[in-house]
Amino acid sequence: MRRTNIEWADAVWNPITGCTPVSEGCQNCYAKRMAYRLRGRCGYPQDEPFMVTLHEDRLLEPYRWRKPLRVFVCSMSDLFHPDVPDEFIFRVLLTVKQNPQHIFMILTKRPERMQDFFKRCIHGTIKNLWLGVTVENQKMANKRIPILLQIPATVRFVSCEPLLDPVDLSKWLGICEGCGMPATKCGPVLWRKGQKCCPECTHDFYLNWSLNWVIVGGETGPKRRPANIQWIRSLRDQCVAAGVPFFLKQMEISGRIVKMPELDGKIWNEYPSA
Structure with a gap:
């Protein structure tokens, strides 16, 4: 089992690693930094450690995990990257469906392909699968969320990490x-x-067709771009008004990144019920 320090998941499962930039949130990608640290080891190619790579040997890993877990799928890649064949995506989702003891969470910056794949290849909802999109600014919210909300899922969520600008999610949270x-x-x-x-x-x-969960986090790393606390507070207030669970993963306090910080006297670690 690959335990993780990602606060909103219990474990990560990476049958695919590697990716390519697609929007502003990719500029200081933590997964790319990690891949280069591990180049030549742990399945990361020596010459191009962040090249999209399929790991056949990892497809069966979740079958060995007996304790129910929240599993972040492809934390080091994007399942719906154009270099990932449909057949491999289908095998990943088959593993998800055949392991109902776990909740699998897929996050993408490419909802267009996710929508197309589900229309062609998946009939109905996979009950233990949560689908999400990354939303780093309002432009990406306007582009990605409407597509996400057209895809059948038990839980639909957004990850506003790295949060680069103020974002208004209210109309997708069920607020008039x-x-x-x-x-x-x-x-x-x-x-x-x-x-x-x-x-x-x-x-x-x-x-x-509304969002069920919002995750927020400031950018990490030596070149991080700051997230204003008022942007974070606004997203919290939008979620509270709509009754949507809010999870504050990290933010910068006094010049350093604090994991699971208090915001206005409370740690915000809410999950949707499913």
């Missing part, structure tokens, strides 16, 4: 764009009566 009322207070009972919280109510569009 018109009046700010959360869906939990407006609700389907009103809609069945033909009533809404305001003329611009969007709850009937987003209630069944």
